[in-house]
Amino acid sequence: MAKSFLLNKIKEIQNEYLNLLINIRDKIDTVDYMFIIDEINIFWYSKRECVKLYLSNVTLKDNVYIFTGATYLDVDDFEHYPFIMMGNEHIVDDPLCKYSRVVAKCESADFLEILRNQIICSVEDNIEVISQYSSSILILPLHLLYDNDIEVINKAVNNLFLDLFSIKSINMNKYFKDFKSIEDVITALKPGIEKYIIFDEGENLEDGIEERFKKYVIKMNIPIVEEKNDAFKFWFILYGFLVQALYIILCCSQFKLAPYLRNRVTFQYVILLGKNFYNISEVKEILFRCKIAHIIYRIFDKEKFKEIKFENFYNKLEEYKFNDNVYEDIRAVTNGIDNISIEQIVEVLNKNIEKCFTN
């Protein structure tokens, strides 16, 4: 696609979006932020077909990564550096159009205030991404485009949740009726499954599941379930993780995008659920790319690169053909993507980072 009309349109849309965000930033303290969310949703809604057409024509060969499963990219903290290391094109799943669903369902003033601050940060971050890095990063509303039936996803997620238990006849009604405390839940779990259930990024997996669950509930202080029992909270938390992971897998495989996930919890659930789709070679490839990018995020030492301008950083990666070299080395280490260990990936990545930025 030498002179892509569609890509030019997408670039035009980025500029229009930038103008809208700048306009919004100026008003953000004076107007109700529902109005802001509404403006953004209307903007993306009017562009949805164009964006969908663009994403529908992405192929695995294009090697596109999407930043998703988080709020905003945070370019002030150099988070865009590790993001662009793998892949040829990079998209940020616009966090701003995700907020409307949350805002509509939440009445807690404290939570809404946190959300307001998130919106402000996201607006600022988006402005910076488009105005500074639009040649290498696009912002598009993946959430708005995904058209699978939410009912189907809900049902699938509840089934996945029920799969955690050893009782064969269990269903959601029975779960809510019979299980009240976290002890009830843990007793019914399949043996050994606890180690796959994680709640928090920094938690110690050596701790028991009950302890980790309780710490997480205290830490998060989720307003919607404050009055509910622990069994309900357990379902609520896991449901959130599972639905997010399933959504990311389905959405990314629909558009042939590799998810760039920073959060360990999100990453772990995506990889765990993704194994159910390994018979689809495209999904397997996408999730392998996801794994590589997550490991890069984990090992990337921002302090070392803060002195390098983003443009130079980007050019170095291009010149060195970082992505191609990493894959070449991975192929040299192992026959297939199934057999490579995380330690081997880390070694390959460190070696290539070193080679790429030595001179």
Next chain:
Amino acid sequence: MRRIRPLIRASELMVLNMEKKAEWYIDIFWRKISIMTDCELYKMKFSEEEVNTGLYMEQLHEVFSYLSDLLCKVNPLDDKMLVLFGIATYSYKRLLEVVNHKLFNSISGRGAVRVLIENYIMMKYLVSIEDKHENIWSDYQLYGIGQYKLVVARFREQEKELKSSHVDYEYVESLVNEFVIEETIDMDTKYFDRQSIRSKADAVGEKELYGLYYDYDSAYEHGLWGAIRESSLLKCNNPSHHYHCVPDINNNQNLKSVWNDCVSIMGKILIFLDSVYGIPEYLLSEVLKNGQKFFVE
């Protein structure tokens, strides 16, 4: 000798001219001989096209589906896109007819090739002059509708009911009045932009395509004798029949397949559209690559 030689030659011719021929006898001889013997017909039979077009047409559909989406979803009010994709889609539909009705070795197939060439040249020409010709995209549409207006005007003059005709005059009339009332539409009976297809082909560097194919296929569209002789007359090998030709009323003779030329010109159309709008590489390369295979086979 130098003087003698021309004299001998001149005398020979003179003597021949003086010879008395029994023209009446010669006529009777050939007439009788010719009806006493049967025609010895032989036909040109080219191998029927049996190529598997399925995958190619599927991939082509994908490309046109993308282009259609580009117009409908990205730029629904763009006249240039409408005109170029409209022309390209007409070419696609002609090709589809060739495939669906197996017109590869037929007379109609040649009509399809001609249209594909003309459409390709016209697309290139329109884009090449768009900077010099203000409103070219709406003018091009109005020019075509103006031709339809002429048809409607003639129909009105005739004051006839042509219910069983393939031309639905009421529908044609509604198309003429679709966006503007017909009184405001010019009827231009000349070529669009007053340039023949030949000049347009010259202007866009497609002289060879025009010279090698278009004129040949035009003979078919206009029913010129060359096309009639090639397609509809059989040769008689009986010397007593003076090697005359005989109408091929049983459709025994076919023509060489148009498929490869259709694929080749469609490829040019796609490459041209890619240069203007960009077609995703995975769609374009697949259809072109698959098209190339027909030439290898």
